[in-house]
Amino acid sequence: DQQVKQNSPSLSVQEGRISILNCDYTNSMFDYFLWYKKYPAEGPTFLISISSIKDKNEDGRFTVFLNKSAKHLSLHIVPSQPGDSAVYFCAASSSYSGAGSYQLTFGKGTKLSVIP
Amino acid sequence: DAGVIQSPRHEVTEMGQEVTLRCKPISGHDYLFWYRQTMMRGLELLIYFNNNVPIDDSGMPEDRFSAKMPNASFSTLKIQPSEPRDSAVYFCASSFKTVQGQPQHFGDGTRLSIL
Numbered sequence: 001d002q003q004v005k006q007n008s009p010s011l012s013v014q015e016g017r018i019s020i021l022n023c024d025y026t027n028s029m030f031d032y033f034l035w036y037k038k039y040p041a042e043g044p045t046f047l048i049s050i051s052s053i054k055d056k057n058e059d060g061r062f063t064v065f066l067n068k069s070a071k072h073l074s075l076h077i078v079p080s081q082p083g084d085s086a087v088y089f090c091a092a093s094s095s096y097s098g099a100g101s102y103q104l105t106f107g108k109g110t111k112l113s114v115i116p
Numbered sequence: 117d118a119g120v121i122q123s124p125r126h127e128v129t130e131m132g133q134e135v136t137l138r139c140k141p142i143s144g145h146d147y148l149f150w151y152r153q154t155m156m157r158g159l160e161l162l163i164y165f166n167n168n169v170p171i172d173d174s175g176m177p178e179d180r181f182s183a184k185m186p187n188a189s190f191s192t193l194k195i196q197p198s199e200p201r202d203s204a205v206y207f208c209a210s211s212f213k214t215v216q217g218q219p220q221h222f223g224d225g226t227r228l229s230i231l
Contacts, residue, residue, distance in 0.1 A: 034219060043120070043207055043222030044159075089159065102147055102211065103172065104220060108158035 003027045004092050006107035015116050019077040023090030023107055026071065030092040034104065035064060035075050038087045047088075048075070080114045087111045118142070120223035122208050128229045134196040137226045140189055141210030149220060150183055150193050151207040159207070165191065166213070198230045 005024045013019045023033075031052040036044035050057040050064045050073065057064050063076045077084055091104040121140040129135055141148050149164040163173040168185045176183070180199070185191040195202055205227050209220040 036222075041224065043209070043224045045222070046219035049219065102166075102213070102218070103149075103161055103164065105161075106159040 001026075002107075003030075004090055004105050004107040006088075006090055006110050008110050009108075010111040010113070012113045012115060013080045015082060015114055016079045019075075019080045019084065019112055019114065021075040021077075021088050021090075021110050021112065023073045023075075024071060025073075025092050027092070027094065027105075028071070029094040029096045030105075031095055032093045033064070033066060033073050034091045034093075035062075036089040036091060036106075037084075038089060038109070044089055077112075080112075082114050082116050085112055085114045120208055120210055120221055122206075122223035122226050124226060125224065126227045126229075128231065129198060130231050131199055132197045133230075134194065135198045135202075135228060135230075137193040137206050137208075137228070139191045139193070139208030139223060141191070141208070142221055143189065144212070145210035145221070146188075146213050147211045147220075148185060148191050149209040149211075150191070151209065151222075153205045153207060153225070162193070200230045203228055203230050 003026050034049040035047040037047045038044040048059050048062050048064050050066050055066050066073045087109040089109045090107040093104050123138045146167050150162040151159050153159045162175045163183045164171055165185045183193045205225045207222050207225045209222045211218045211220045
């Protein structure tokens with residue numbers, strides 16, 4: 001039972017255009033969400049996060065939007081650059097989990113290819 | 117500042133052998149996590165520690181898997197005996213406790229192949 005779903009395994013975008021990566025979750029107890037980026041042969045690296053008390057968080061070219069009613073979040077990258085080509089993972093955690101609130105549940109990832 | 121260090125980076129061994137994966141977390145981090153990544157199941161949490169104490173090992177697939185954290189700067193994940201279905205990339209991550217959602221910092225992983 002996947003609690004965090006990234007339904008698009010891959011996405012191709014032209015350099016300079018917007019990349020939109022989507023993530024859906026089923027567990028209504030999730031209240032903190034993170035995006036990680038992963039290059040081949042490296043570990044995932046933290047990109048941006050959002051708390052459920054917000055609906056938007058922005059950091060440079062990266063913006064995460066959260067729609068709690070739809071249990072959906074998205075990562076926007078504007079403008080996309082070839083160096084953004086990587087696998088992007090969505091992750092979620094719940095402060096209601098007690099000792100487990102520091103656990104992250106990951107989606108399976110979306111491979112983004114930015115074409116020069 | 118050194119990140120999370122994992123060794124070895126690659127391990128190829130025969131079925132039935134004991135495998136030991138090692139992890140050095142970032143200094144000062146009090147949470148340590150072990151993950152396994154496969155094509156079928158993605159990134160799965162196996163076990164995590166807080167202040168060297170195992171908190172949740174419900175993700176450990178079988179008794180063949182065990183993990184220890186003898187001190188704040190070292191952890192091991194052991195598989196004995198290993199099986200071909202254990203082939204995967206194993207990641208270690210660490211984080212501060214301070215607030216929920218504190219980003220976890222990942223090592224570059226160990227690619228394990230069991231023949």
